[in-house]
Amino acid sequence: MAVNNTTTKTKEQTDEEKNEFQKSSAFTENQKENDSSKQEEHFIKTKEKAELLSRTKKYIEAGFPVHFTGPSGVGKTSMALELARQFDQPVMLLHGNHELSNTDLLGGFTGYTSKKMIDNYVRTVYKKEENLTEQWSPGRLMEAVKKGYTVVYDEFTRSKPETNNLFLSVLEEGVLPLYGMKQKNSFIRVHPNFMVIFTSNPKEFAGVYHTQDALMDRLITIPIENEDEKTETRVLAKKTNITSREAGIIITFISRIRKTCEEKKEQGPSFRTAVMIAEICRKNNISINNENKTFADVCSDMISAYIMKCKGYENQNKTERLIKQELKKTE
Numbered sequence: 001m002a003v004n005n006t007t008t009k010t011k012e013q014t015d016e017e018k019n020e021f022q023k024s025s026a027f028t029e030n031q032k033e034n035d036s037s038k039q040e041e042h043f044i045k046t047k048e049k050a051e052l053l054s055r056t057k058k059y060i061e062a063g064f065p066v067h068f069t070g071p072s073g074v075g076k077t078s079m080a081l082e083l084a085r086q087f088d089q090p091v092m093l094l095h096g097n098h099e100l101s102n103t104d105l106l107g108g109f110t111g112y113t114s115k116k117m118i119d120n121y122v123r124t125v126y127k128k129e130e131n132l133t134e135q136w137s138p139g140r141l142m143e144a145v146k147k148g149y150t151v152v153y154d155e156f157t158r159s160k161p162e163t164n165n166l167f168l169s170v171l172e173e174g175v176l177p178l179y180g181m182k183q184k185n186s187f188i189r190v191h192p193n194f195m196v197i198f199t200s201n202p203k204e205f206a207g208v209y210h211t212q213d214a215l216m217d218r219l220i221t222i223p224i225e226n227e228d229e230k231t232e233t234r235v236l237a238k239k240t241n242i243t244s245r246e247a248g249i250i251i252t253f254i255s256r257i258r259k260t261c262e263e264k265k266e267q268g269p270s271f272r273t274a275v276m277i278a279e280i281c282r283k284n285n286i287s288i289n290n291e292n293k294t295f296a297d298v299c300s301d302m303i304s305a306y307i308m309k310c311k312g313y314e315n316q317n318k319t320e321r322l323i324k325q326e327l328k329k330t331e
């Protein structure tokens, strides 16, 4: 049975619940990160992205989880968050990592609260009462599944397959099993509004796990690739408030370096690097033109490591020469 995800808000999804969610530690921690690096940023919908958003929204509404996959910095997380925002309900951002455990997802007992009462009201009578209560901390997935939130599970292949097994039951059976927990019930039912959007980077080799086929088989996996130079230029100009000409210089430069790296089968700088260069220049009033030494220095700082790795250069001289040559070709 697939999870039935609908956009309609149920009665249980009250404002009170949303407030409660915002207060919860899982939300606060993720939301801070979300606020600072993702949500404040404006998502620019190119024609292709708008069409993809509209299609993937339909898949989710039909009850099927979507998985965006692609190289680093290509825009998977932005896309997943934008898709999540299409549904009028709280979004929980979950980061895949080796340490993520069933206790993080389901909840667990994290300690004890002790209460001691000594009653010596009558001098000859000494009465002592001691109470020990286990302290329960709710897990993130448990909360999302119970209350019907949208989970964006970023870089999920960085978590151990054993941990990701929980998602199999959630997606297939519509229940969250409460393994090894001192709970009355052995599972809880998934809220009809619950949905999950996955992201992963197939080119990442360090710190990732092979995903079980059974889980992959249940996801609609959509590759996200770098856009063409013209589109990237438009998105960069709009996102960072620089002119199209300036955006063009940065994108042409980044694309050329990316190509050089790809020829050597190495991953080159991403659209994220272009955003970083543009933001640094705009915030520091650095003129974006290939004759400006300060601009060339910024580009060099952002790119040198990629060049040295893919070209195998051992010193900066050769690297800087190549960067200068490539910058000259940007106009």
Ligand SMILES: Nc1ncnc2c1ncn2[C@@H]1O[C@H](COP(=O)(O)OP(=O)(O)OP(=O)(O)O)[C@@H](O)[C@H]1O
Residues within 6 Å of the ligand: 041, 042, 043, 044, 045, 046, 049, 070, 071, 072, 073, 074, 075, 076, 077, 078, 079, 199, 201, 235, 239, 271, 272, 275
């Ligand atoms: N359509 C878009 N509109 C605005 N900004 C975008 C868009 N696509 C990507 N970006 C920007 O590009 C950068 C990289 O995007 P994002 O973090 O989503 O990539 P990613 O593929 O998830 O990367 P990683 O695998 O490293 O996490 C961010 O600064 C993001 O804001």
